[in-house]
Amino acid sequence: KAGVTQTPRYLIKTRGQQVTLSCSPISGHRSVSWYQQTPGQGLQFLFEYFSETQRNKGNFPGRFSGRQFSNSRSEMNVSTLELGDSALYLCASSLVAAGLGEQYFGPGTRLTVT
Amino acid sequence: ELKVEQNPLFLSMQEGKNYTIYCNYSTTSDRLYWYRQDPGKSLESLFVLLSNGAVKQEGRLMASLDTKARLSTLHITAAVHDLSATYFCAVRAQGGSEKLVFGKGMKLTVNP
Numbered sequence: 301k302a303g304v305t306q307t308p309r310y311l312i313k314t315r316g317q318q319v320t321l322s323c324s325p326i327s328g329h330r331s332v333s334w335y336q337q338t339p340g341q342g343l344q345f346l347f348e349y350f351s352e353t354q355r356n357k358g359n360f361p362g363r364f365s366g367r368q369f370s371n372s373r374s375e376m377n378v379s380t381l382e383l384g385d386s387a388l389y390l391c392a393s394s395l396v397a398a399g400l401g402e403q404y405f406g407p408g409t410r411l412t413v414t
Numbered sequence: 415e416l417k418v419e420q421n422p423l424f425l426s427m428q429e430g431k432n433y434t435i436y437c438n439y440s441t442t443s444d445r446l447y448w449y450r451q452d453p454g455k456s457l458e459s460l461f462v463l464l465s466n467g468a469v470k471q472e473g474r475l476m477a478s479l480d481t482k483a484r485l486s487t488l489h490i491t492a493a494v495h496d497l498s499a500t501y502f503c504a505v506r507a508q509g510g511s512e513k514l515v516f517g518k519g520m521k522l523t524v525n526p
Contacts, residue, residue: 333513335516345514345516400512
């Protein structure tokens with residue numbers, strides 16, 4: 301069974317640009333959650349999508365948005381990039397809602413903003 | 415708001431030694447997860463603890479949950495170098511938002 305995949309794996313952008321990250325969950329999983337990981341703040345929850353609906357949202361500015369498609373694939377968008385957005389972005393999928401079942405994490409996308 | 419604290423945050427230990435790390439959380443929860451992360455890698459699920467008194471073991475790691483004390487422990491027995499990694503606990507608040515809140519992680523280095 302294929303695991304969670306994320307593309308791209310590495311990305312370098314400049315301030316003010318926007319970026320879209322993609323996550324393909326494990327086949328059959330309906331929940332996709334996104335996390336930002338930085339050395340200073342650790343792992344912080346961004347949002348969760350379940351069956352194309354946003355179920356939960358973390359404390360991030362509106363520049364961070366996401367969506368989920370009917371095949372459960374999810375995208376995350378960050379507009380007007382800031383230096384502080386440099387981080388490892390992880391997505392995780394689960395069969396049921398994220399807090400109710402086991403989450404399986406993808407390899408992450410390393411975003412560097414210069 | 416649910417807060418999750420891990421301690422210690424850094425641990426250097428010798429191979430063959432035992433040690434216990436702790437995960438405290440601030441509000442009632444009905445499930446707790448332990449994850450492992452190797453440098454530059456993603457998170458790997460280790461344990462899911464669902465009830466008070468739950469104990470799970472895998473190899474040299476044993477996790478337990480005390481929901482009354484809002485505490486989980488991860489006990490390392492006879493550490494080996496391969497256990498060097500960062501260990502996270504994550505908690506779901508009971509009755510509230512179902513999102514998971516992660517601790518800051520404990521970086522473990524096992525020296526030969």
